[in-house]
Amino acid sequence: xxxxxxxxxxxxxxxxxxxxxxxxxxxxxxxxxxxxxxxxxxxxxxxxxxxxxxxxxxxxxxxxxxxxxxxxxxxxxxxxxxxxxxxxxxxxxxxxxxxxxxxxxxxxxxxxxxxxxxxxxxxxxxxxxxxxxxxxxxxxxxxxxxxxxxxxxxxxxxxxxxxxxxxxxxxxxxxxxxxxxxxxxxxxxxxxxxxxxxxxxxxxxxxxxxxxxxxxxxxxxxxxxxxxxxxxxxxxxxxxxxxxxxxxxxxxxxxxxxxxxxxxxxxxxxxxxxxxxxxxxxxxxxxxxxxxxxxxxxxxxxxxxxxxxxxxxxxxxxxxxxxxxxxxxxxxxxxxxxxxxxxxxxxxxxxxxxxxxxxxxxxxxxxxxxxxxxxxxxxxxxxxxxxxxxxxxxxxxxxxxxxxxxxxxxxxxxxxxxxxxxxxxxxxxxxxxxxxxxxxxxxxxxxxxxxxxxxxxxxxxxxxxxxxxxxxxxxxxxx
Amino acid sequence: xxxxxxxxxxxxxxxxxxxxxxxxxxxxxxxxxxxxxxxxxxxxxxxxxxxxxxxxxxxxxxxxxxxxxxxxxxxxxxxxx
Numbered sequence: 001x002x003x004x005x006x007x008x009x010x011x012x013x014x015x016x017x018x019x020x021x022x023x024x025x026x027x028x029x030x031x032x033x034x035x036x037x038x039x040x041x042x043x044x045x046x047x048x049x050x051x052x053x054x055x056x057x058x059x060x061x062x063x064x065x066x067x068x069x070x071x072x073x074x075x076x077x078x079x080x081x082x083x084x085x086x087x088x089x090x091x092x093x094x095x096x097x098x099x100x101x102x103x104x105x106x107x108x109x110x111x112x113x114x115x116x117x118x119x120x121x122x123x124x125x126x127x128x129x130x131x132x133x134x135x136x137x138x139x140x141x142x143x144x145x146x147x148x149x150x151x152x153x154x155x156x157x158x159x160x161x162x163x164x165x166x167x168x169x170x171x172x173x174x175x176x177x178x179x180x181x182x183x184x185x186x187x188x189x190x191x192x193x194x195x196x197x198x199x200x201x202x203x204x205x206x207x208x209x210x211x212x213x214x215x216x217x218x219x220x221x222x223x224x225x226x227x228x229x230x231x232x233x234x235x236x237x238x239x240x241x242x243x244x245x246x247x248x249x250x251x252x253x254x255x256x257x258x259x260x261x262x263x264x265x266x267x268x269x270x271x272x273x274x275x276x277x278x279x280x281x282x283x284x285x286x287x288x289x290x291x292x293x294x295x296x297x298x299x300x301x302x303x304x305x306x307x308x309x310x311x312x313x314x315x316x317x318x319x320x321x322x323x324x325x326x327x328x329x330x331x332x333x334x335x336x337x338x339x340x341x342x343x344x345x346x347x348x349x350x351x352x353x354x355x356x357x358x359x360x361x362x363x364x365x366x367x368x369x370x371x372x373x374x375x376x377x378x379x380x381x382x383x384x385x386x387x388x389x390x391x392x393x394x395x396x397x398x399x400x401x402x403x404x405x406x407x408x409x410x411x412x413x414x415x416x417x418x419x420x421x422x423x424x425x426x427x428x429x430x431x432x433x434x435x436x437x438x439x440x441x442x443x444x445x446x447x448x449x450x451x452x453x454x455x456x457x458x459x460x461x462x463x464x465x466x467x468x469x470x471x472x473x474x475x476x477x478x479x
Numbered sequence: 480x481x482x483x484x485x486x487x488x489x490x491x492x493x494x495x496x497x498x499x500x501x502x503x504x505x506x507x508x509x510x511x512x513x514x515x516x517x518x519x520x521x522x523x524x525x526x527x528x529x530x531x532x533x534x535x536x537x538x539x540x541x542x543x544x545x546x547x548x549x550x551x552x553x554x555x556x557x558x559x560x
Binding site for chain 2: 205207341344359360361363381382421425429
């Protein structure tokens with residue numbers, strides 16, 4: 001998100017939160033979120049697709065709501081009105097193709113209206129057929145989760161993304177000489193897929209509360225959190241959405257404003273300045289001295305924190321103006337005394353998601369598993385679950401070798417910390433009897449953890465395993 | 480309702496998870512957010528609660544937002560029994 005987009009979104013939130021307050025707030029949140037997903041989608045070289053991608057986001061979201069909603073929520077008359085409003089906003093955006101001025105709300109000139117009507121017609125018909133034919137049961141939800149994961153893979157595996165770009169170029173009849181994997185970018189998909197999968201899994205477990213279509217769409221594409229999280233939980237989100245927004249007190253405005261300004265400073269001053277010297281594919285090859293390599297790596301380590309937590313502060317500040325208290329995503333992760341604590345405080349909403357929908361179910365399953373009538377040894381279970389979870393968290397960022405190494409690094413690190421802790425916990429507790437000794441343990445633990453995490457970022461910052469390995473050798477003075 | 484739940488939980492956590500039988504866990508002491516119980520031991524605790532009190536704790540509930548100390552966990556159990 002560019003700073004002008006952030007300022008405009010925040011100004012709109014400030015206006016609604018302080019002047020309009022509860023009047024039409026839910027509609028404002030819905031409409032603003034719909035507009036923002038078109039506004040933020042980057043331009044794509046395939047004609048019309050920077051418009052069709054947000055349309056696809058909306059269709060997926062509406063379909064997901066339908067299969068997760070209960071009978072009563074589905075029948076509510078308000079839903080048709082919500083669909084009409086959403087379709088109407090998209091139509092208005094599409095009509096801007098006739099404006100003689102340059103495009104403001106879409107990345108390029110929106111495509112022909114006829115295609116939009118055709119898409120509405122086809123998706124409407126598909127929807128009708130589906131509601132008549134398919135049974136809304138757990139199997140359909142599982143199929144939908146798998147479908148979302150497949151789209152996710154098509155976006156995150158560079159080789160597949162290349163073929164998606166190729167296919168789309170064929171579809172619109174464009175030249176095939178310039179196809180690149182980077183041609184296809186679906187802004188916000190990783191976040192929206194995880195929000196939707198959470199609602200589908202909760203529905204399967206019978207834990208999803210009744211939610212109307214407008215609330216569901218607002219939750220999935222909520223504009224302050226659309227591009228960089230946090231990943232909220234729907235039952236928490238709708239509580240805030242349904243609670244009337246009374247006039248925000250001065251304290252509330254002060255906290256929201258402060259949070260927003262701190263976020264802007266972290267992202268656009270600190271992180272963007274650090275980015276000038278942060279480790280990247282180009283400077284990784286230019287630097288030879290170990291000292292300089294460490295400076296690049298420290299700069300990257302701090303940059304990624306200030307960038308990401310800055311965006312989170314901006315999202316939390318903006319949404320608080322509108323009465324939505326999004327969950328925290330970072331809590332001083334680099335000051336934590338061990339790797340387990342680091343992961344409890346870094347991108348917390350993502351790690352909580354993986355704990356709830358992957359780590360805990362797998363751990364539960366492994367605990368019940370019997371191999372030759374014996375339970376698996378505890379260390380084996382810990383090793384398997386930690387590595388599998390961290391590999392998946394790596395792949396969430398992109399399915400490449402480097403993200404796999406990064407995930408492996410952290411999975412092994414968590415396992416080693418777990419075993420080390422098991423071995424030394426009693427001795428450490430017996431030794432750290434004075435505050436000074438406890439501080440010595442904490443500080444040395446934090447320094448070690450910080451450097452472990454920093455070394456992991458080498459794989460995250462760079463795109464090839466070879467360059468990453470060369471940088472690691474340089475860091476330790478081996479060339 | 481929670482008076483016999485809390486001591487049983489405290490005993491299990493001290494003996495089986497922390498392996499310090501003499502350790503006193505205060506009813507309002509943070510368990511998860513403080514890092515005292517890691518995510519793996521949290522599953523041990525959930526299985527213990529399910530076996531002992533016959534109350535199901537969902538995978539999505541094993542976090543500091545659902546319960547972070549003995550009081551909160553006891554209340555959750557008492558509420559579901």
